[in-house]
Amino acid sequence: MTTVTQETITGLAARAVGVTKAYGAGAAAVTALDDLSVDVQRGRFTAIMGPSGSGKSTLMHCLAGLDTVDSGEVWIGETRLTGLNDKGLADLRRNRVGFVFQQFNLLPTLTAEENITLPLAIANRKPDPAWFDTVVDAVGLSDRLTHRPSELSGGQQQRVACARALLPKPDVIFADEPTGNLDSRSGNEILGFLSRSVEQFHQTIVMVTHDANAAAYADRVIFLLDGRMVHELHDPDAEAVLDTMKALDTFDSR
């Protein structure tokens, strides 16, 4: 918690302030996020970890404007998401947020290239050709652009999704278990690409994962338990992450 202030000079890409989110009502109510505050530094690769039900996906959904919060505020850059209407949220997701999901990332009717440029196309914008080439080269898809998703391997599909997220130069890319459906080699390729895009293009990335190896690619790992942040690591290796996970029960979330 003490290290956060160092990064404020470079600015925050996203932040959650005192966010609470509960599902259900009455006795069945489950508190997914419990007065949680998190800052996401610009140009950094942040991983969110925690056991099932710890609230890590909910946090990501709230940060990305996919879900609303019960109380507290969520910001992307200088924009407060809390209170934006559906149209505002949609436009924000299109222009300032990128997504990589675990699966069903692509539209089967479109070619790889069309999938990559889809968010821009929805906004009636043309991609910058040089930047497009850079991104496509970075994910190594130059010779696959005319293929449809059904003609691509799982790893290739996920790389298309990464390129799609990167192309509009969003404030933040949210990756939700991006390697969950991949073999380890393809998974490592994706993670390598994500960390390179942070280093080379100063892209901000937030990744939810339960895989310690994946988390080890991040600059910073946040650990959640019962909707609260209980620990964080900076530039960790896989072993440190694993150890923290094992010991997570001993942290007091209160």
Next chain:
Amino acid sequence: MLKATLKGLLARKLRLMLAGLAVVLGVTAVSAAMVTTATIGSGFDSIFETTTSDVDVSVSSAPNVGGETTFTPPVPASVVEELAGVAGIDAITGEVSADGARPVGADGKVISVQGPPRLGVAWQGETGLVELREGRGPTADDEVAINAGLAELGGYRVGGTIDVLTLEPRTTFRVVGVYGYSNGTGTMGGSTEVAFTEPVAQRLMLGETGVYSSLTLTARDTVPNETLRDEIAALLGDGYQVRTGDELAAQTAADGRAFLDIVRIVLLAFSGLSLLVGIFLILNTFSILVAQRTGELALVAALGARRRQIVGSVLVEAALVGVLASAVGIGLGVAVSTGLKAVMEAQSGAQLPVGLIVPVPDLLAAFGVGVLVTLVAALVPALRASRVPPVAAMRASAAEQRSLTRITVAGAVPAVLGVAGILGAVLDVVGDLRWAALGGGVVLGLVGLALLTPAASKVLLPVVGRLLGWSTPGRLGRLNAARNPRRTAITVATLVVTLGLVGGVGVVAESLRRDVSALVSTDLAADLVISGDGVSARAGGGSGGPPTAADGRIMPTFEASVVEEAAGLPGVAGATAQYVDTVELPGGQSPANAGDLSTLESVLGLKTVDGTLRLSGPDEIVVDTDTLGAQGWAVGDTARVATQRGGWQEYRIVGSYEPNFLLTGPVLTPEAATERFVSALPALGYVELAPDADVATVKAAVSELVADNPEVTVADQTQLATDSASRFDIAEIMLYVLLGLSVVIGILGIINTMALSILERTRELGLLRAIGMRRSHMVHMVVAESLVMSVFGGLLGLAFGGLAGAAFVSVAGLAELAVPWTSLAVFLGLAVAAGLIAALAPSTRAAKVNVLAAIAYE
């Protein structure tokens, strides 16, 4: 297995309801047709049994022309004396009762009833059947009694007057009595009655005094009716028809029921159409349901279910839908019949003395048809379900894309044959078989089209889509529409069939209309035509040729003096009259005309082929060359012709003419017509104007001459052409209404497919929302998909129908191919509207997709 099926059924209530709706509509129409026909038919039977309850045996003349519904010549009073000696007869009454007494209402228009006759009768006092309600019977020539139904329709009262058109021109009578019938009704099956004194009735209704329309005999108690009938038939010979009261009732009721056929045909046509469409709808729904449940079915197969069980489970589901839909349909059908009965009673003023008759066997048949249609339509999807391999359960999603090669090859064969057939007919290389080639070609072409639609959708959908949407959501919608060509094909099948019919009928009807108008204006040299309502509209008869009185009803006519007076008007160069009727030739019925040929020749543009077109007496005729050929006659021959009143007589053929649109068949002298045609008055009058005369002024002056006859109007050439062409209108409109209804059903099909597609693509929709599509974008995308499909279907149908119609026009040898662009555009618009309406619910649903739920992992 059955339990699982039932549970599945409940889970898909809405979807199956949509599928069942077409079956409901179809069965409703069938059962309404059955119940209505049975009810009204039995009502008529009951009415006419009452009418003829006093009749033991009836004697009337055999008609000279045609079947039993046409004009029967009067029975001379001498026959009564001839029969006086027959021992079995207790009493003989001469009846005068004929259709054609047209009362003129207070608004100056003739009172019209739909279907039932307008009878003119001779008053016979209060019989067992007739009961005076007010006043008395007529005793003087200018007095009449009328039935209560007519009194009510026209607002006539005892002490007032009534104008009646009969074989003679409009005449005014004093109403001295109003009567009803012993069964309490004021009309028999809706017919109006005017009762004159006997001589007046004979003159006005039968054309001469001292004759009867029929004789009613009462048999002595010991003599059976049949015995008396046979005895009298033998006595009178061939010229008379002798029938028992029961036979007469059956015949009369059958005549009265003839108009019921129209109702029946309309309802059955609609039901056929909606059941046909229903097949597509059910096929589509079940295909999609099966595709959706591939995983489930594979699991069941993996658990050891046999193919037969899987087919069975799908069919049980279909059977339940069919049973439910058919049951609802029959219920609705009975309800509709109740409504139809009320409407008909209100329209005709006739109370049917029966309740609703429900013909159970017919309804069971309708029920069976409904269930069967559902089962047949579900069979293909059921078989497909049984072929799902157990391993499909282990795969993430079933590969829906099956190759289109087989279906395309299968479609190409009938398509090529069909096109060959049509071309053969159009290019006239198949000779007499051209109609068969055309019909077969169109049917094969349609089959081919159905099978080729999936492949066509691949090529055409992008084209159509590009016309409709350039934005990204629009493009996504178009791509979605092209996603599953088979499904798209089945979905649009209804629209293809419907708009195909519209296109074909539209082109043919428009071309016919143009053709008829053109013929009327080329053949007719007259500037004005005087004719009764419906006469000019029938100009040309059924297949060309002049108007005929073949339906046996009295044609509106006017006095011959009108034409003479018109000829004397300023600005008129000449005027002539045409008498019209139907005659019997040795080879069958033919239209017949009469008039002054010296004037008719130029007015109708007749071309003399042989001999002369001048008749010197009532026993000379001229005949058109077609009829000459058909009868094997030649100019100079003596020909036998039976006229309505004159019967078989010999005529000398003095000349022949080239038949044209306005005139075919034998032409007699006006003198012969006055004596031998049903009506002694002309039905058509032609007026030629002087070169400098003003059409409007002369038309007004001529109209003045027929002002007192509400049935007769004066038309100029344009009106006549329009009138003649308008006879296709009603049939066309009726068809369009039917097809409009099937477009509605087509909407259901699109809704169905769209709703299912949305369901299948929930995750994709979630993804699209996540990467920044607005709700409005989602609506746009779904609407685009729906529109692309409906416009594709519409265009495909219109194109096919239009081409088939053009082929028909060409084979039929019509002068001009006319395309009714407006109607076609309207129907394409309807298809677009169908697409929009169908997208309403699914697009709302797509817009409301919960992003989180959609992208959540399982």
